[in-house]
Amino acid sequence: MIEFANVTKQYAGHGASSHSALRDVSLTVAKGELVYLAGPSGAGKSTLLKLIAAMERPSAGTVTVNGTDIGRLKHAGIPFLRRNLGLIFQQQRLLTDRSVLANVMMPMLVTGLPRAQSEDRARAALDKVGLLDRAAAHPLALSGGEQQRVSIARAIVNRPQIILADEPTANLDRASATKVFDALRAFNKVGVTCLISTHDEHVLDSATRVIHLRQGMLQDGVPAAPAQEVAP
Numbered sequence: 001m002i003e004f005a006n007v008t009k010q011y012a013g014h015g016a017s018s019h020s021a022l023r024d025v026s027l028t029v030a031k032g033e034l035v036y037l038a039g040p041s042g043a044g045k046s047t048l049l050k051l052i053a054a055m056e057r058p059s060a061g062t063v064t065v066n067g068t069d070i071g072r073l074k075h076a077g078i079p080f081l082r083r084n085l086g087l088i089f090q091q092q093r094l095l096t097d098r099s100v101l102a103n104v105m106m107p108m109l110v111t112g113l114p115r116a117q118s119e120d121r122a123r124a125a126l127d128k129v130g131l132l133d134r135a136a137a138h139p140l141a142l143s144g145g146e147q148q149r150v151s152i153a154r155a156i157v158n159r160p161q162i163i164l165a166d167e168p169t170a171n172l173d174r175a176s177a178t179k180v181f182d183a184l185r186a187f188n189k190v191g192v193t194c195l196i197s198t199h200d201e202h203v204l205d206s207a208t209r210v211i212h213l214r215q216g217m218l219q220d221g222v223p224a225a226p227a228q229e230v231a232p
């Protein structure tokens, strides 16, 4: 379970007079939910996801992830938190000097899982995102959408309870974006909680839950329809 209670985030360098990246945000995401984050550029979507992953700390309020208070989490506790998180962020690009398979094996090798077992699980993950036949390829030989699906495979190999994806379909065409969202939805179907920021209207229109942010604040429900013209 993820809980934000009156969370404000102000980055260092943001003066007192400037706006906060998040302002007094309270929300709950239950285990197994699929939630999209929507809002214009700069609305605070990435900040919200980074707070869950302890990549940032709240300036005020509390962020709780599976009972852990992120604001009080010691540095040494971060790897334990992240073990339950599958992160799909722009900063975590694939390593281009090794194969797709090696990229997906990496999170398991760093936790000390034996190589043979890591390879089996990496192949199974690549199969789930429809890319097993590209295991030996190098990431740069793949399309943007395929690379993003490899990132998803890499994010889920350690069987996280929660997937956080920050605009996973930015710069992808419709067909590639559909495959990326299908892969994420498939993991949600087997019980993984998913939080996905996106501008993709296609996906937002059919979503069961969308959190709208604007200038760091939650917008309740769907944005209001444009004002009706009043007949003279």
Ligand SMILES: Nc1ncnc2c1ncn2[C@@H]1O[C@H](COP(=O)(O)OP(=O)(O)OP(=O)(O)O)[C@@H](O)[C@H]1O
Binding pocket: 011, 012, 013, 014, 020, 021, 039, 040, 041, 042, 043, 044, 045, 046, 047, 048
């Ligand atoms: N590391 C940082 N230092 C200072 N300000 C930051 C930092 N990261 C984000 N901000 C500011 O916080 C606000 C929210 O940014 P954030 O990246 O969370 O928005 P976003 O909704 O994810 O935007 P986008 O859709 O463009 O990715 C913006 O005003 C941004 O400039």
